[in-house]
Amino acid sequence: MTIHRLLPLAPLAAVAMVSIVHAQAVQPGDLRASPERLVQAAVEGVIGTIQANPDTRAGDLGKITGVVQKQFLPYTDFQRTTRLAMGSAWRTATPEQQQQLHEQFQMLLVRSYAVSLAQLREQNVKFRYQPVKTASGATDVVVQTRVINNADEMQIDYRLQRAAAGGWKIYDINMMGAWLIEVYRKQFADIVARSGVDGLVKYLTTHNARQASDN
Template identity: 30%
Template sequence: MKLRNLVLACALFAPGALLASPAPAPAAATSAPAVATPQQVVENITSELANAIDGHRAELKQDKNKLIGVIDGIFLPHFDIDYASILVLGRHAREATPAQRERFAKAFYDSITHRYAEGLLNYTKGSVKVLPSKGALNDRRTMVRTQVMLDDGKTISVDYAFRKTSDGQWKAYDVVIEGISYITNYRAQVDAEVRKMGIEGLIERLEKNGADTLDKMQKDAAG
């Protein structure tokens, strides 16, 4: 479970969470600020994440709210939570009101965060290798491939899906672990839950029970 949580935590929280802007360089007043590419975003993961955790593991382990706060502060602005939640809802997104979609996005993100946050504390520098990019960037969907090394020496492929938002920023919205999309995986589970209790019922469960609801959804799907 610890290894699985580590992989999922790195996968779900690392992309975009550690976006480090390039050092400013002299430029003409009319020049637009440089925008980090998806590759550059992910390449900053190992050093930035290690710097954020090293020396603070014991403190963060004892104070989960502080750990969640660290994740929210560095990650949330760079993850397209609204777009991801619409994909997770699938066809049910059309049935939901704008307010319900907004509540679902927040409740789902909070549930994921609380479930896998502690896995980040097992992260060590050098455990993620960013692979060379292939082809030109595509504004609608660009993949960044990485390999995550586990404690036993095995490696797992983790790919990050990015899209360019209307303001020109690259944001992560999906993670593919060993060929399995986090969006696709949760979409099937969410679909089953909505069929049973409706969108409002699922949102209320996520808001009230968070990570426990995700655990039950996965157990039901497996059983």
């Protein structure tokens, strides 16, 4: 299996990240917000903006990507996502390589979310959140959700970590039994074994450039 088969997993996860449930706004890093409220706020703000703006509702991918960058990224920790997806290879990468990997992997994930949201911008998808029972002092939790689209229902899980400042950040997604980080870790390891860390940076950079030129 090559990484080319893997890349669509991110957009599939984004399909689940659409909600029309209305709730009070929760800002990134809100120390009072429960994990499920933070997940809800992260996805609700993005889809609400996309549906309200004529350009994004019409499918302008560049502007949809901008919405994801501005409104969704603050709720995430893709630096941690990148580090865990790299596994042991992260420790052998130079600070410059680590920065490049973070930037390129984040770009891949953001664009994947944007592509999926562009496809779903006019659909009536509902999102149900299961309250999380957070133990005292817990720093890592999973928010279980149900995505309902007409008669179809799908379970999506989100993993969050409590940041040093105290708020929760999304850093992994589980869809159809596969955690995003685990799947990418295997593919990244294969590329690093063949071409080194520079080879992975080159692959991600080339992939992102190709995707940008195709749209």
